[in-house]
Amino acid sequence: MLDLKFIRENAEKVKQAVKNKNEKTDIDLILSLDEKRRSLLTQADDLKHQKNVVSDKIALMKKQKQDAQEEIENMRKVSDQIDSLDKQIKNLDNNIDALLFTVPNIPHSSVPVGFDENSNIVVKTWGELPKFDFEPRPHWELGQILGILDLPKAAKVTGSGFIVLIGMGARLQRALINFMLDLHTKKHNYTEILPPYLANRASMTGTGQLPKLAEDMYLCEKDDLFLIPTAEVPVTNLLRDETLKEDDLPIYYTAYTACFRREAGTYGKDTRGMIRVHQFDKVEMVKFVKPETSYDELESLLQNAEEVLQLLNIPYRVRVLCTGDLSFSAAKCYDIEAWASGVRNYLEVSSCSNFVDFQARRMNLRFRPKAGGKLQIVHTLNGSGLALPRTMIALLENYQTEKGTVIIPEILRPYMDGMEEIK
RNA sequence: GGAGAGGUGGCCGAGAGGCUGAAGGCAGCUGCCUGCUAAGCAGUUGUAGGGCUUAAAACCUUACCCCGGGUUCGAAUCCCGGCCUCUCCGCCA
Numbered sequence: 260m261l262d263l264k265f266i267r268e269n270a271e272k273v274k275q276a277v278k279n280k281n282e283k284t285d286i287d288l289i290l291s292l293d294e295k296r297r298s299l300l301t302q303a304d305d306l307k308h309q310k311n312v313v314s315d316k317i318a319l320m321k322k323q324k325q326d327a328q329e330e331i332e333n334m335r336k337v338s339d340q341i342d343s344l345d346k347q348i349k350n351l352d353n354n355i356d357a358l359l360f361t362v363p364n365i366p367h368s369s370v371p372v373g374f375d376e377n378s379n380i381v382v383k384t385w386g387e388l389p390k391f392d393f394e395p396r397p398h399w400e401l402g403q404i405l406g407i408l409d410l411p412k413a414a415k416v417t418g419s420g421f422i423v424l425i426g427m428g429a430r431l432q433r434a435l436i437n438f439m440l441d442l443h444t445k446k447h448n449y450t451e452i453l454p455p456y457l458a459n460r461a462s463m464t465g466t467g468q469l470p471k472l473a474e475d476m477y478l479c480e481k482d483d484l485f486l487i488p489t490a491e492v493p494v495t496n497l498l499r500d501e502t503l504k505e506d507d508l509p510i511y512y513t514a515y516t517a518c519f520r521r522e523a524g525t526y527g528k529d530t531r532g533m534i535r536v537h538q539f540d541k542v543e544m545v546k547f548v549k550p551e552t553s554y555d556e557l558e559s560l561l562q563n564a565e566e567v568l569q570l571l572n573i574p575y576r577v578r579v580l581c582t583g584d585l586s587f588s589a590a591k592c593y594d595i596e597a598w599a600s601g602v603r604n605y606l607e608v609s610s611c612s613n614f615v616d617f618q619a620r621r622m623n624l625r626f627r628p629k630a631g632g633k634l635q636i637v638h639t640l641n642g643s644g645l646a647l648p649r650t651m652i653a654l655l656e657n658y659q660t661e662k663g664t665v666i667i668p669e670i671l672r673p674y675m676d677g678m679e680e681i682k
Numbered sequence: 683g684g685a686g687a688g689g690u691g692g693c694c695g696a697g698a699g700g701c702u703g704a705a706g707g708c709a710g711c712u713g714c715c716u717g718c719u720a721a722g723c724a725g726u727u728g729u730a731g732g733g734c735u736u737a738a739a740a741c742c743u744u745a746c747c748c749c750g751g752g753u754u755c756g757a758a759u760c761c762c763g764g765c766c767u768c769u770c771c772g773c774c775a
Contacts (some may be wrong), residue, residue, distance in 0.1 A: 300732055311744090314756045316702035327755080334755040502692095502729090513747045634729080 276365040276454035279582035284361040303344040364617040373581030397601035404663040434674035439542040449513035454493035462496040462635030465622040467588040486519035490543035503626040510547040540647040553638035601656035611642030
């Protein structure tokens with residue numbers, strides 16, 4: 260969330276950001292509630308001061324065996340007044356907090372202004388689109404031919420929107436996971452994390468999934484725990500409510516987890532195959548950095564993710580999201596989209612975002628500057644590195660042969676006992 | 683799931699209704715002293731909100747001894763609920 264003081268002092272800038280992000284929230288209402296709150300707070304603080312002074316006096320009088328009955332009577336009234344003011348203030352606090360959760364992060368000045376995804380800008384394309392002298396098949400056909408992907412069985416076990424990988428399909432995905440984790444830990448210096456797949460409300464609120472995206476998550480009501488929609492939630496929240504030393508930063512974490520999304524409201528979109536599913540695997544990268552470095556860190560995060568596709572030799576493009584397509588918490592975001600020859604489309608396999616101080620403020624994650632002075636808020640970033648199903652789709656469809664077999668990219672062969680082809 | 687014990691500042695650790703933002707120690711910072719180091723002496727040391735200020739610092743003030751309620755003129759301290767940690771028992775991959 261944004262700092263209330265910042266909103267107070269930059270109201271116009273915030274209103275513009277709300278508009279550019281197609282969000283709706285009443286900044287003026289927040290400001291008027293805030294003003295009311297501060298005036299009540301001053302009154303309450305004055306009374307509390309009086310209470311503290313007189314309480315000391317009563318203690319002294321009692322000690323000297325004097326009668327303090329009059330003071331006690333008076334203080335009873337003052338306490339009642341304080342109670343009433345505190346209740347009003349708390350009420351305002353709750354209202355203000357609820358409203359603050361509806362104020363989006365402010366886009367960085369380099370982010371193009373635009374209404375929806377049509378205004379996203381392609382900033383890079385990499386690789387040659389593969390050419391086929393036959394009609395390339397979509398992955399669900401390849402999966403069926405090879406017996407490595409079974410959607411009907413997944414539907415039987417759980418329901419639509421789930422997948423089951425079998426044999427070399429499962430093995431290929433495991434190879435990809437290991438390859439990605441090895442790349443990020445060994446070459447890019449991320450620390451590997453294996454976090455819980457369930458997270459509590461405080462964590463969900465910390466990274467911003469709550470309150471806005473509650474409908475898109477699976478909730479275990481009995482224990483009030485959510486299935487994580489991304490490793491970002493448990494991994495970022497590892498440091499919630501902590502005060503780091505400046506020398507601790509930057510911190511790089513990478514994690515493989517399953518991710519669970521209800522995808523409410525997306526029925527009918529990308530329903531075939533495994534383009535959009537309720538449970539998928541993902542390798543995630545999370546960074547905690549000093550404020551002045553966060554935009555450089557975003558670029559290197561993007562490169563770390565791109566390198567996965569480069570090593571797999573899968574063509575892709577990178578788009579910078581415009582203000583209207585940018586998520587609520589992000590200040591800037593790049594999408595990486597891998598080309599998939601069978602479905603003839605670019606598929607989003609990664610989103611690399613800089614949240615600047617937006618998440619960390621919510622999470623109360625700060626660091627102590629070496630030079631002294633006030634505690635500063637850490638900047639957080641994350642990006643997929645990468646989402647597995649769509650990477651699998653691109654791999655299967657781009658590396659297919661006319662017979663319906665799939666060549667295994669060289670970089671993965673060591674993870675597959677040297678196997679060269681799935682047939 | 684049952685029975686106990688406990689959660690206090692950067693750390694250790696006292697306090698058991700008012701004199702406690704919190705003793706004492708350690709660590710840190712600042713002086714003094716010393717050829718250097720160590721020791722010693724003195725002082726100092728949290729976070730957040732509000733006020734004042736162009737802004738910051740200073741200053742004033744409020745809150746914070748796991749979290750949320752309650753009792754009381756007054757709560758770290760008493761009562762209730764929750765969370766977490768530890769020990770023992772049961773169950774279990």
